[in-house]
Amino acid sequence: MSQSEAERFGARFDVSRETLERLEAYESLLAKWNPAINLVSKSTLADTWARHFLDSAQLFDLAPIEARSWADLGAGGGFPGLVIAVMSLEKTPEREVVLVESDLRKSAFLSTVSRELGLKTRILAKRIEELDPLGVEILSARALAPLSQLLEFAERHLRPDGTALFPKGARWQEELAQARESWSFDCEASPSLSDPNSVVLKINGAKRV
């Protein structure tokens, strides 16, 4: 862990020392478990704050602070869901973050971090397609599926007035055009803080056309 990275993160997102200590504990657990279960690619592990924490935390500010329910689909090693849960504990403590991850070893990791950090989460070790509708206010998914598929998940799991937040890479415009063939929706694309070619798509009011 680089102290200056944590400090920069703290200043950028205006979070307390306690929140930074929780993220440091998360970083240690990630480094400990990663060789066995490959939660993130080895090449990004040395740069967890920029590649994973910052990239996840940017979604926090795009969601209404009053939202009480958030689900992160295909959470993997906890990005963005666990970072959102850490920030929520300080800033909106009544919020519950549901983490959906079908891989049992990864979901065991999510449960361990969550318990050790005292987070308000619910870990669902199931396939997204097998879940009863979650009815959440905010839905996120990073590196899970093309936008059209994510909108199908949102149709089932997001409240009609809810907001979907999907980080997307360099081909985001192509995915957006393809999704518009089957869906109508409002979409704002915010430039990513972690990669100049990437964006976070904020989607509301998705309906099949």
Ligand SMILES: C[S@@+](CC[C@H](N)C(=O)[O-])C[C@H]1O[C@@H](n2cnc3c(N)ncnc32)[C@H](O)[C@@H]1O
């Ligand atoms: C490429 S990883 C991304 C993980 C994390 N969101 C990230 O950005 O680091 C996709 C994750 O989604 C999980 N996954 C894929 N399809 C799923 C499904 N249908 N239901 C639940 N989890 C799924 C995989 O096990 C994997 O951990």
